[in-house]
Amino acid sequence: MTEGTRRRRDPEARRREIVTAAAELIVEIGVDAVSHRKVAARAGVPLGATTQYFATLDDLRDAALGALVAEVEERIEITREAVVADGVTPAGLAHLIHQGLEDARAVQADRAVVTAAVHDPRVRELARHWSDEVVGFIAPVHGPDRARAAAVFIDGVLWHAQIHDEPLGEGLIRDALAGILTPAAASA
DSSP: OOOOHHHHHHHHHHHHHHHHHHHHHHHHHOGGHHHHHHHHHHSSSSSHHHHHHHHHHHHHHHHHHHHHHHHHHHHHHHHHHHHHHHSSOOOOHHHHHHHHTOHHHHHHHHHHHHHHHHHHHHHHHHHHHHHHHHHHHHEEEEEEEEHHHHHHHHHHHHHHHHHHHOOOOHHHHHHHHHHSSSOOOOOO
16 A cells, blocks of 8 residues: 555544644744645645645644643653652652653653743643643642742753753752752751
8 A cells, every 4th residue: 555545545644644744843943933835845745735634824733732742741641650659859850850851852842832832822821731740749748839949940951951962960950959849957
């Protein structure tokens, strides 16, 4: 069976290919630079196929952002399971963060969603979800204020990884989280 035959018989597969191509482009060039033409070229489909499945560019971008959010959701669940298993310690969190930084594509996808949220109020709720989840599993152990501060720091670590050749080291992340999460000793 040829690729063309498969596509004609499986419209859902073609739609997924288009969404995947749009998501890849959002990660690479940003949501505002995505066009039907660029997505069609990336997906290897005729330009009309993108408009057949997505009437507007916003519909296509929303579907692609939704796919990226699904990726982030999957990583959130993996993180939640690891935190439950290992506890909410600065060392454990630093290890998970550092491990996550090794997946450059995942970091780029996460940052693409956050960047889109800066300009698109519809995406803001989706982008806030990751920080809210981080706060949700840190707060029961360290309190809501320290959990929010840790989430902001983690966001900063992810941005740092996007603009630097080398991500922050696990020890530095651990020490910073220990400073954020550990209450200061009372003065005598």
